[in-house]
Amino acid sequence: MPRKISESTVRRLSHYLRALERRVGDSSTLSSEQLAREAGTTAAQVRKDLSFFGSFGKRGLGYTTQELIDHIQGIMGLTHEWRVALVGAGRIGSALYEYGDFRARGFDIVAIFDADPGKIGGVWEGVEIRSPDQITEVLRREAIEIGVVAVPADAAQDTVDTLVSAGVRGILNFAPRRIRVPEGVTVQDVNMVMELEALAFQLTDPRVETLGRGATGT
Amino acid sequence: MPRKISESTVRRLSHYLRALERRVGDSSTLSSEQLAREAGTTAAQVRKDLSFFGSFGKRGLGYTTQELIDHIQGIMGLTHEWRVALVGAGRIGSALYEYGDFRARGFDIVAIFDADPGKIGGVWEGVEIRSPDQITEVLRREAIEIGVVAVPADAAQDTVDTLVSAGVRGILNFAPRRIRVPEGVTVQDVNMVMELEALAFQLTDPRVETLGRGATGT
DNA sequence: GTATGCTTGTGAAGAGTTTCACAAGGTGTC
DNA sequence: GACACCTTGTGAAACTCTTCACAAGCATAC
Numbered sequence: 001m002p003r004k005i006s007e008s009t010v011r012r013l014s015h016y017l018r019a020l021e022r023r024v025g026d027s028s029t030l031s032s033e034q035l036a037r038e039a040g041t042t043a044a045q046v047r048k049d050l051s052f053f054g055s056f057g058k059r060g061l062g063y064t065t066q067e068l069i070d071h072i073q074g075i076m077g078l079t080h081e082w083r084v085a086l087v088g089a090g091r092i093g094s095a096l097y098e099y100g101d102f103r104a105r106g107f108d109i110v111a112i113f114d115a116d117p118g119k120i121g122g123v124w125e126g127v128e129i130r131s132p133d134q135i136t137e138v139l140r141r142e143a144i145e146i147g148v149v150a151v152p153a154d155a156a157q158d159t160v161d162t163l164v165s166a167g168v169r170g171i172l173n174f175a176p177r178r179i180r181v182p183e184g185v186t187v188q189d190v191n192m193v194m195e196l197e198a199l200a201f202q203l204t205d206p207r208v209e210t211l212g213r214g215a216t217g218t
Numbered sequence: 219m220p221r222k223i224s225e226s227t228v229r230r231l232s233h234y235l236r237a238l239e240r241r242v243g244d245s246s247t248l249s250s251e252q253l254a255r256e257a258g259t260t261a262a263q264v265r266k267d268l269s270f271f272g273s274f275g276k277r278g279l280g281y282t283t284q285e286l287i288d289h290i291q292g293i294m295g296l297t298h299e300w301r302v303a304l305v306g307a308g309r310i311g312s313a314l315y316e317y318g319d320f321r322a323r324g325f326d327i328v329a330i331f332d333a334d335p336g337k338i339g340g341v342w343e344g345v346e347i348r349s350p351d352q353i354t355e356v357l358r359r360e361a362i363e364i365g366v367v368a369v370p371a372d373a374a375q376d377t378v379d380t381l382v383s384a385g386v387r388g389i390l391n392f393a394p395r396r397i398r399v400p401e402g403v404t405v406q407d408v409n410m411v412m413e414l415e416a417l418a419f420q421l422t423d424p425r426v427e428t429l430g431r432g433a434t435g436t
Numbered sequence: 437g438t439a440t441g442c443t444t445g446t447g448a449a450g451a452g453t454t455t456c457a458c459a460a461g462g463t464g465t466c
Numbered sequence: 467g468a469c470a471c472c473t474t475g476t477g478a479a480a481c482t483c484t485t486c487a488c489a490a491g492c493a494t495a496c
Contacts, residue, residue: 180258200300
């Protein structure tokens with residue numbers, strides 16, 4: 001009975017969390033209506049999403065901000081630190097690493113790998129850059145559960161295969177390639193070119209011509 | 219009659235394009251079945267997606283690689299260069315800019331803005347970093363259509379408002395905040411923390427316990 | 437303690453997306 | 467030119483996700 005939660009629901013839970021965190025301290029309670037407005041969805045959707053996991057509100061009153069935060073964090077598995085490996089210390093990899101927001105949110109990059117001999121041996125804020133040869137060994141030893149793949153597209157599938165065989169079951173993939181993984185392993189793709197292409201499509205689509213200038217802002 | 223194309227269809231078009239480009243030169247024709255396999259979907263889905271825009275294949279034969287590339291590029295608006303402004307020259311902004319894959323795909327960052335006085339006046343590969351005060355003027359002058367927002371969350375909505383009032387109708391948003399825009403303007407969000415949270419959810423969800431160790435790889 | 441007002445939680449309806457299955461229409465062979 | 471083969475394009479069915487609408491339930495006032 002592996003209740004199937006849709007990707008969109010999970011995505012919205014993240015939004016709820018962001019919205020709630022911005023409100024901590026404000027008033028201690030809020031309605032699905034308010035939460036929906038702040039998270040950019042509808043009240044019914046908020047209630048339905050939450051209903052998959054339990055009953056967290058009080059009828060007539062709404063949800064207690066901090067309580068709901070705790071519940072959502074529990075649901076999403078954000079109550080413990082996740083140990084993450086970064087593969088690929090190029091431009092994207094380094095930007096990610098320096099970005100630092102991950103650590104603040106419980107995703108701790110504890111190992112870095114790169115195939116470039118010029119990079120191997122370097123140290124980023126206390127974490128040594130290692131050869132990909134060591135992935136299996138290090139991931140096992142460090143009990144790493146999530147892998148971030150920021151290698152060239154051609155190397156992505158091999159990299160992921162190695163990570164998976166080293167026990168990783170979650171992959172954040174920045175390579176612009178669809179990755180194949182065995183069942184039980186999850187891949188999330190981040191592909192900025194694709195997002196830009198989606199924009200280009202919206203700006204190009206005939207509907208724009210059809211609706212004409214008047215439609216904007218109606 | 220603004221035929222409504224779903225977000226997932228647009229996303230898949232990008233995947234088809236990537237898959238097709240990898241094949242240029244191979245054999246000159248391929249079936250929906252083959253394309254589906256390379257893009258990670260089903261043959262029926264490929265045909266349905268394409269059918270929204272026309273009939274590009276030949277029955278009994280399949281699609282001509284180069285021809286289909288041209289069609290999809292036309293559909294998505296990738297046949298001309300898009301002029302892009304980058305707002306926020308911090309870590310994410312610079313990583314994006316240096317990444318360079320955008321330019322290769324027809325997205326040309328021709329203006330950069332940052333509020334940090336220490337950065338204003340700096341030059342990145344020939345493009346000067348300007349004060350946000352100049353957004354309206356520069357965007358109008360340079361006929362910029364797409365804005366990339368890589369500013370802190372609190373500044374995101376204001377930044378977008380400025381961009382929109384300067385004529386931008388497509389926004390790529392890296393700030394972890396849901397942005398409100400008038401109708402006719404499209405926002406694409408890139409939020410890496412959210413993707414990691416989705417992974418955490420998958421790795422945490424009770425179903426994992428329910429299915430047990432045996433399920434992986436079945 | 438009862439009445440009033442408000443908001444949740446949820447079955448059911450509605451909308452949208454994916455999959456199915458097959459007629460239509462090409463190619464190549466003999 | 468007819469036949470066999472193959473793959474597209476597409477209505478219809480199946481499935482999934484969102485929206486609706488309302489009974490159930492709690493808080494507060496009197």
